[in-house]
Amino acid sequence: MEEKYQDFDDREAIAVIGGGPAGILAAIEASKSDNYSVYLIERNDELGKKLKITGGGRCNITNFIQIDEFYSNVVGNDKFLIPSFSKFSNVDLMNFLSKLGIGTEIEEKTNKVYLKDTPQKLIDTLTGIMLKNKVNILFSHTCNQVEINEEGFLLKLESSKGIKDLTVKKLICATGGYSYPKTGSDGLFMKVLEDIGIKHTKILPALTSIKIDDPYITRVPGISLDTRIWFKKNRVKYDEIGPIVVTHTGISGPNAMDASSFLNKIDDATVRIDLIPTVPRETIEKDINDNKKKSLIDIFSKYCPQRLVANILDELENDNTGVSKSNVGEISRKTIDIAIKKFKERELNVVGLGSIENSIVTSGGIGLKRIDPKTMESKDVKGLYFCGELLDIDCLTGGFNLQVAFSTGFLAGVNAGN
Numbered sequence: 001m002e003e004k005y006q007d008f009d010d011r012e013a014i015a016v017i018g019g020g021p022a023g024i025l026a027a028i029e030a031s032k033s034d035n036y037s038v039y040l041i042e043r044n045d046e047l048g049k050k051l052k053i054t055g056g057g058r059c060n061i062t063n064f065i066q067i068d069e070f071y072s073n074v075v076g077n078d079k080f081l082i083p084s085f086s087k088f089s090n091v092d093l094m095n096f097l098s099k100l101g102i103g104t105e106i107e108e109k110t111n112k113v114y115l116k117d118t119p120q121k122l123i124d125t126l127t128g129i130m131l132k133n134k135v136n137i138l139f140s141h142t143c144n145q146v147e148i149n150e151e152g153f154l155l156k157l158e159s160s161k162g163i164k165d166l167t168v169k170k171l172i173c174a175t176g177g178y179s180y181p182k183t184g185s186d187g188l189f190m191k192v193l194e195d196i197g198i199k200h201t202k203i204l205p206a207l208t209s210i211k212i213d214d215p216y217i218t219r220v221p222g223i224s225l226d227t228r229i230w231f232k233k234n235r236v237k238y239d240e241i242g243p244i245v246v247t248h249t250g251i252s253g254p255n256a257m258d259a260s261s262f263l264n265k266i267d268d269a270t271v272r273i274d275l276i277p278t279v280p281r282e283t284i285e286k287d288i289n290d291n292k293k294k295s296l297i298d299i300f301s302k303y304c305p306q307r308l309v310a311n312i313l314d315e316l317e318n319d320n321t322g323v324s325k326s327n328v329g330e331i332s333r334k335t336i337d338i339a340i341k342k343f344k345e346r347e348l349n350v351v352g353l354g355s356i357e358n359s360i361v362t363s364g365g366i367g368l369k370r371i372d373p374k375t376m377e378s379k380d381v382k383g384l385y386f387c388g389e390l391l392d393i394d395c396l397t398g399g400f401n402l403q404v405a406f407s408t409g410f411l412a413g414v415n416a417g418n
């Protein structure tokens, strides 16, 4: 027979499922209410497992740009976020952290805000607040079934000791997406929600690598450089300059990952890359005209990593043997034009994207049309709230995804506690 959890005080309870940034903030805010006791249910034996690996361990927690500009870093569905950002913005998050003694630093060029302390210190500090507010944290408990009944929600919680029932008045879902499943967010809870009639949109990898069939680029893995990537198909368009890293199978790094969050929605787009985005074509042409005794390798290596230049020019060698090392004065105008195009308007043969497991975030999630953006409550099931990456919202690189988790978690917690 399944056991029941004993109520740990006389009040009705709110359960938060998922101890990532969204769930932690929701639990903190809900626990400020006098009306409810709060459970935080986490399948791992620790909180914030994904948070700990964010920003390469430095945790790019938000972005210090004007909130209006913030929305342009949300891939669709940005209007849904207006109420949560207005209640808990990037500045609110930074003030909240500062009051807790958690230092942040802003990267000048990108406005990315990083933690000065370790993410573990942040998790420990937030855990301290929850314990002070008497949040009952159930570690190593997986919620794998939910039933809606007259009292609210009956949760089936599985742990090493078996399955126990927990009845709560309100339920906040903060179980994240599908990416990096080893951190605990593997999409299992989406299926649990499906069973109670809550629908999700199409699930796709986002902020992931782009696989290309272009040996002249992939032969030099590890090289990083600024690039412009652009494409347009139907209503989906992308045109940005930013860093990429070459991998054995394609390209990764912020600009490639951001592009993937748009590419995942279209097939057969012509994707172009400029490997020398900050130097206009005319400048390169003038350089070639002014330096007729130099080789193409010499000229292009001023603007692009030499190993990559050598490879790209290798491609040209297939038709014009010796061309990359000859004096540019001896090379035909047509060949020079082709060479410039190979750097500045290269067509990428995209053959796929990284898997959802290896993507930084998930595109798609619980459909927003049936959620009230002012409260994060379901329009269909009273007392049911959603927050964080579980929602059908994904953002570009730069700290935006964590801000969404904190802002929506804040709003869900405040409103569930009311």
Ligand SMILES: Cc1cc2nc3c(=O)[nH]c(=O)nc-3n(C[C@H](O)[C@H](O)[C@H](O)COP(=O)(O)OP(=O)(O)OC[C@H]3O[C@@H](n4cnc5c(N)ncnc54)[C@H](O)[C@@H]3O)c2cc1C
Residues within 6 Å of the ligand: 017, 018, 019, 020, 021, 022, 023, 041, 042, 043, 044, 047, 048, 049, 050, 051, 053, 054, 055, 056, 059, 060, 061, 062, 141, 142, 143, 144, 174, 175, 176, 177, 179, 180, 183, 184, 185, 186, 188, 189, 359, 360, 361, 387, 388, 389, 390, 398, 399, 400, 401, 402, 403, 405
């Ligand atoms: C490698 C990497 C680096 C990243 N770096 C950044 C960055 O620098 N800046 C940024 O803004 N974003 C970054 N992100 C994205 C960001 O980490 C996520 O968007 C964010 O963690 C989402 O928060 P969340 O609370 O919604 O979900 P999660 O952090 O995924 O937390 C969900 C929690 O729910 C638990 N859970 C799931 N199902 C159940 C269940 N059935 N029962 C009980 N518990 C359950 C999971 O164990 C997990 O702890 C990064 C992501 C990755 C993978």
